[in-house]
Structure formats: structure tokens, C-alpha cells
Amino acid sequence: MNDALSRRTVLATATAFAATPALAASLAPYCPSATAWETLGPAAAGLDAGRLEAAVDAAMAARSRSVLVLRGGRIVLERYAAGWGEDRSQEVASVGKSMVAVLIAMAMDDGRIKSLDQPAADFIPSWRGGPKTNITLRHLMSMTSGLDDTGLALRNVAGDQYALNAGAPEKDLPGTKWHYNTAVYHLCFHVLASAVGEPFEAYAQRKLLGPLGMTRTTWLTNKGQGANGPVTNYYTAVCSARDLGRFGLFAQRHGQWAGRQLVSRQAFDTLIAPSQALNPAYGLLWWENARPGVSAAGGAPGLRFPGSPSDTFAALGAGGQAVLIVPSKDLVVIRQGDPPGAEAMLPTLLAGVVGASA
Numbered sequence: 001m002n003d004a005l006s007r008r009t010v011l012a013t014a015t016a017f018a019a020t021p022a023l024a025a026s027l028a029p030y031c032p033s034a035t036a037w038e039t040l041g042p043a044a045a046g047l048d049a050g051r052l053e054a055a056v057d058a059a060m061a062a063r064s065r066s067v068l069v070l071r072g073g074r075i076v077l078e079r080y081a082a083g084w085g086e087d088r089s090q091e092v093a094s095v096g097k098s099m100v101a102v103l104i105a106m107a108m109d110d111g112r113i114k115s116l117d118q119p120a121a122d123f124i125p126s127w128r129g130g131p132k133t134n135i136t137l138r139h140l141m142s143m144t145s146g147l148d149d150t151g152l153a154l155r156n157v158a159g160d161q162y163a164l165n166a167g168a169p170e171k172d173l174p175g176t177k178w179h180y181n182t183a184v185y186h187l188c189f190h191v192l193a194s195a196v197g198e199p200f201e202a203y204a205q206r207k208l209l210g211p212l213g214m215t216r217t218t219w220l221t222n223k224g225q226g227a228n229g230p231v232t233n234y235y236t237a238v239c240s241a242r243d244l245g246r247f248g249l250f251a252q253r254h255g256q257w258a259g260r261q262l263v264s265r266q267a268f269d270t271l272i273a274p275s276q277a278l279n280p281a282y283g284l285l286w287w288e289n290a291r292p293g294v295s296a297a298g299g300a301p302g303l304r305f306p307g308s309p310s311d312t313f314a315a316l317g318a319g320g321q322a323v324l325i326v327p328s329k330d331l332v333v334i335r336q337g338d339p340p341g342a343e344a345m346l347p348t349l350l351a352g353v354v355g356a357s358a
Contacts, residue, residue, distance in 0.1 A: 027040075027045065027046070027071065027072030027074075027330065028072070029072065029073060029253075030072055030073035030074055031073055031249070031257060031258045031259075032073065032213070032246065032249075033213070034213040034215075037074075037075055037242070038073075038074045038075070039074060039075045039076070040071070040072070040074040040075070040076055041076070042076055042077065042356070045071040045072065045074065045076045046071070046357060047071065047076060047353075047356045047357055048356045048357075048358075049356075051352065051355055051356035052069065052076070052077060052352075052353060052356040053077075054352065055348075055349055055351075055352025055353050055355075055356065056069070056077055056079055056349070056352075056353075058348065058349070058352070059335060059340075059345065059348075059349040060079055060081065062320075062337075062340035062341065062342065062345045063320075063337050063338040063339065063340050063341065064079075064081065064320070064335055064336065064337035064340070065080065065081045065084045065088075065090065065336050065337040065338070066078075066079065066080050066081070066084060066241035066334065066335070066336045066337065067079045067241075067333070067334065067335050067349070068241045068242065068244070068245050068332075068333070068334040069331070069332075069333050069334075069353055070245055070248070070249060070331065070332040070333075071329075071330050071331055071332075071357075072330055073249050075245075078241070080241075081337070086240060086241065086242050087216065087240065088240060089216045089217065089218070089238045089239050089240045089243070090238060090239070090321075090336055091220055091236060091237075091238050091317075091321075092236060092237050092238065092239050092244065092317050092321045092336070093236055093317025093318040093319060093321050094182065094236070094296075094315075094316060094317040094318060094321075095236070095237070095239075095244070095315040095316065095317040095321050095322070095323055096220075096235070096236030096237040096317070097182075097185055097236075097285040097286075097315070097317075098251075098271075098285050098286050098315030098323070099204075099208065099237055099247065099315070100185075100188050100189065100192065100285060101141060101188075101271050101284050101285035101286060102208060102251075102255070102263060102268070102271070103192055103203065103204055103207060103208060104137070104141070104188065104191075104192055104195075105255075105263050105264075105267040105268055105270070105271060106207045106208070106262070106263045106267075107192060107195050107196050107203075108267055109263055109264050109267055110196070112195045112196045112197070113137065113195050115137075116136065116137050116138040116141070116270070116284070117136045117137070117138055118136060118137055119133050119134070119135070119136055120132075120135050120136060120137055120139070120140055120187070120191060121133045121135070123190070123191040123194040123195055124166050124187065124190070124191065124194075126163070126166050126167070127166065131170060132170070134173075134174050135147075135174045136174070137191065138275070138284070139174045139175060140184060140185065140187060140188060140191070141185075141188070141275070141284040141285050142178075142275035142276050142282065142283075142284055143178055143179060143180050143181055143184075143185075143279070143282060144174060144175050144176070144177065144178055144179075144276055144278060145174055145181065145184050146170055146171055146172035146173055146174045146175070146176065146177060147168040147169070147170060147171065147181065147184050148168055148169050148170070148171035149165075149168060149179075149181045149182070149183040149184060152164060152165060152168060152183035154182055154183060154186075154235070155222075155235060156222050157222070157224050157233050158224055158225065159224050159225055159226065160224050160225070160226035160227065160231045160233070161186060161224060161231075161233035161234070162186070162187065162189075162190045162226075162231065162233070163226060163227070165183045165184060165186055165187055166187060168183065168184065175276070177278065178276065178278035178279040178282070178294075180296040180297075185285065186233075186234060186235065188285075189234035190234070200219070200234060201219055204219070207262070208262070211257055211258075211260070211262055212243075212246045212247060212250055212257055213246060214239070214243040214246055214247065215243070216239065216240035216242070216243050217237055217238065217239045217240070217243045218237070218238050219234060219235075219236075219237055219238070220234075220235045220236045220237065220238055221233055221234050221235065222235075236317070241334050241336055244323050244334045244336070245332060245334050247315075247323060248315075248323040248324075248325055248332035248333075248334060249332055250262070251268075251272075251313075251315075251323070251325055252325045252326075252327055252330075252331075252332050254268050254269060254327075255267070255268035270283075270284065271283050271284045271285065271286050272284075272286045272288050272313040273288065273290075274288065274290060274291055274293075279293040279294050280292065280293045281293025281294065281295075281301075281303070281304050283313070286313055286314070286315060287304050287313060287314045287315070287316050288304070288312070288313040288314075289303055289304050289305045289308060289309070289310055289311070289312035289313065289314075290310050290311070291303075295343075296316075304347070305324075305346075305347045305350055305351070306347060306351070307347065307350075307351030307354065307355075308326060308347070308350050308351055308354050309326055309328045309329065309354070311326065311327050311328050312324070312325065312326045312350070313325050314346075316346070318339075319337070319338060319339045320335060320336075320337055320338075320339060320340045320345060320346060321335070321336055321337075322334065322335045322336075322346050324346065324349075324350045326350070326354060329354055329357050331353060331354065331357065333349065333350055333353050335349060
């Protein structure tokens, strides 16, 4: 084991055998309160402690700052690098996309957005009356808008990020090409605020962060100068591992938290299903494992998480930030840290945890 890494296994058991599948299946659903989170040893959770530890050891050696494993909603293993702990937060990069997707689904439930096929121009005035009126919210969220993001900065813009991104030129007809486009996704923060009629942060706190008890989550923004004065530029979220665990557990349960359906199951399940045939591994700002597709960087098509069940889905961000969810195994796995140096690290971590449940 790397001595530079601090490790903590919650309620580790002295036995290294795997519990029977029946034991794992008998775990009653559990939801943490705002201040307390139950823990469970690997054997009691139906996991092989040795295989689980090996999978997490490998992930920690690959520059992870935190790894959190939940089963039945309970913390089975929690590990942090030296200097990190449950109270520390870090940028989650494109994991924030999946949070915004949930908030858009909530706005649909609220009747503030008519449907995913509503023109984005209804919320982006500069698009009205031109060819961009053909771009729908579904196009924005499925990475098929056809807009060219060449030259668009993704962080710390001194001007108005919203106006700059809205002005991106058309490259392809909407719905005809899949291109991972973070600059265009940033428009979704403003679309949501326009749709709900209140600041993005206020809606997110009221509908998602507050109900889930995500007290160590903030939004990564900067101040820019727009044509009519100062503006706020939105990028992503900054979260602790446990806050991501709460979000992952909420997602594993298809939008339910503490017995309340915070977003309709139909709306949530639409987010995590293949959104188009161009890249079937991509939903609506979520990744899924049901069908082969390409990664954000492109490349040869394949399953995003080989070795894991087909119902696996995930929120993924640059540098290996991840909320990994396997409903059929009742598992949520969180990884945060620096770039691991190997693209296969997350699939390997998840396959190892899944294998510990076999």
C-alpha cells in the first residue's frame, strides 16, 4: 500500500468472505439524513472485502483524492488521500452537466419547460427569427446542436460567456452530428434560469441541493462584463465526495429521495437512456452502458463500462471525476481526484466493485 495515501475503511470486518447474494438483496432501502449516514461492513453488505479493497487500492494509487462506495444507500467504504476528508470539496467538471440535466427535468415537471423538443430560442432571445430556431433543448442536451465551439473558452471568461456561446456559428444541421460540446452546454444554465424565472442558484438549492442535503456543494462561476453591465458566467459545480454520493443515490433511485419523488421517474429515465443513434452511449448530459458508443474524445465505439451490467449509468467529468451507478447491484461509486493517467481506470474501478458483489 502507498504510505502517502491515507485510508479509512468504514466498519471494516475481520472476515474476508463474501456474503451470499440473498444477504445483499435483503438490505432495506436507506436514505441518509441531513446530519447522519449509516455505515456497513463489506461482508454485511454482500461484498467480498478483499476484492473491494483491491479495487479501491488501485484507484487510490491512480491519483484519486476520494473513493466512496455505497450499497443499499449505506457507506461501505470511504477512502481519502492525505490531506483530504469528507468535508473537502473539489471541482467536478462535467459531472455538473448531469446535475443541470436533472434540474431541467424538474423544470419540465413544474411546467416551466414544455418539452425537450421546445425550441431553445424560447429562452435565448438572440436565436429568435434565425436558423437557430431549429435547435431544441434536446439538441443542446444530447450534444447534437450542430454549433461550432472552435475558439470558445471554457473557463474564466472576462466577457459574457452566455453571449459568446450563443453566438457560436452553425457548423452542421441540428441532429445530424454528435459532438461533445461543453461551451454549448453552458447555455443550459441560462436556459433554466429563464424558464423558471429565478436565479439558477436559487432554483438548484430549492429543488435539488437542499432536499438532498448537499451542504458542501457550490457552483463554479466568475464575473464577466456584458454589453449591459456585469454578468455571472456559469461553468460547473464544486462538491464533496459525500455530496456526490447523495446525488448518486438519488439518481440510482430514479429521482426519489427519502420517500419523495423529487423529479418524475419518466423525466429522469429519459435522461439516462440513449438520446440519439449517433452516439448511443450518451443520454441527455448523462452517460450510459446499454449500448456501445464513443467517449467525449471520440474514438472507436464500445461500451463505456465493459465488465459492468447494462443498466450502469454515470455522470463523468474531466480528470476522472465520476458518479458511477449500477441499479441492479444497488451500488453507487464516487471517484474524485487528479487525472489518473489511464482512461480505463474508472471502468476498472467499477468492474472491481461490481466483481466484489458477484
